[in-house]
Amino acid sequence: MSAALILLAYAAVLALAGPRLLARGDWTERAPKLGIIAWQSLAATIVVSVALAGFALVVPTMRVSADLADLLKACIMALRSQYATPGGAAAAAVGATAGLAVLARAVWCVAASLTTAVRSRGRHRDTLALVGTPSPRLGAVVVDHDEPAVYCLPGWRRRIVVTTGALRLLDDDQLAATLAHERAHLDQRHDLVLAWSGGLARAFPRIRLFTQAHTETMRLVELLADDVAARTSERLTLAEALLNLAGARTPAAALGAGGTTAALRVRRLIAPHRPLGRARTALTSTTVAVLLALPLIGLAAPAIATGHLHYCPPGSVAASTMR
Known part of the structure; x- marks a missing residue:
């Protein structure tokens, strides 16, 4: 029971204090990739902590013995004591149900978000096959439309889409910077990151x-793609391209160069x-790793301690052989 309460309290503290800590300062804008990892790790830690709290109610905690026979006896007695009373059995049932429900809910919604996005992209690709013209020079599909827009469709059959309105509006350098931004989305699979955060x-x-x-992940993936594009293009050139595409509309399940974050970018x-x-960067990375590992370490501590103990006293094997 104590382990479950500790894990629940840990999840509650992270849920309340975590966002304030991550939103403090501008470090996520200066290191968007690390910011994405931090936000996703925070969300994952809370889910894992709540699920482990439920599972902690199923198996009672006990002191570890150095003797294997005493350890097995203690296990049997603890389990009998746990399930002999209606309250203990009920707590274990509630814990198992709650832990499985949290994990099942998270997995189901993440899978549903990913499935919805895949289907939407598939329908859009079918439309592009009818109205779009592949451009090997650009590495994109050109669509005849007056509204300037550049966006990508991630996945196995990934596509970058450019409208003729964007081709008329952007010069060569601006277009190259915009295409580099979209390729960054595709290469780093930002769609999977967004499916995870959106599912939760x-x-x-x-x-x-x-x-x-x-919300933060959607903002940071755009900043990260900007940084990747800026490695091969001038930052001011990319900024000019974003201004030209600021009002562009992006289809559902696609990632576009414009959008509501254009002004900030x-x-x-x-x-x-x-x-x-x-x-x-090293300090932040270490902190994120510790926050994610603490629930697992706390719950696994008895097992780790048990693994380091010697169940058979020295010489016992030799003595039994001589008999």
């Missing part, structure tokens, strides 16, 4: 952390580039 937000809509994590690209230092 859909699974637990009343918990603000999950919706906030999804333009300001970020115009300002001097200030990447996060190595020391702060």
Whole structure:
């Protein structure tokens, strides 16, 4: 019971304090990839902690013995004591049900989000096959439409789509920077990251952390794609392209160069580039890893301690052989 309460308290503290800590300062904008990992790790840690809290009610905790016979005897007695009373059996049933329900809900909603996106992209690809013209020079499909837009469809049959309106509006350098932005989305599989965060937000809509994590992830994947594109293009050139595409509409399940975050991204690209230092990056990465590992370490501590003990005293095997 104590382990379950500790895990639930840990999840509650992270749900309340985690977003405030991650939103403090501008470090996620300076290191968007690390910011994505931090938000996703925070959400995953809460799900895992709540699920493990339920499973902790199923198996009672006990002191570990150095003797194998005493350990097995203690296990049997603890299990009998746990399930002999209606309250113990009920707690175990509730814990198992709650743990499985949390995991099942998360997996189901993430899978549903991914499935919906895959189907929507499939229908859009079928339409592109009818109205689009492949351009080997651009590595994209050109669609005859006056509205300027550049977007990508991730997946196994990934596509980058450019409208003729965008071709008329953007110069060669701006178009190259925009295409590099879309290729970054495809190469780094940002669609899977968004499916995960969107699935958790859909699974637990009343918990603000999950919706906030999804919103932040959508913003940070765009910043990360901008940084990747800026490796081969001028940051000001990319900012000009974003201004030209700021009002572009992106189809469902696609990732576009424009959008509602264009103004923030333009300001970020115009300002001097200030990447996060190595020391702060290492400190943040370590903190994220510790937060994610704490629930697993806490629940596995008895098993780890047991593994380091010697159940057979030295010389017992030799003595039994001589008999």
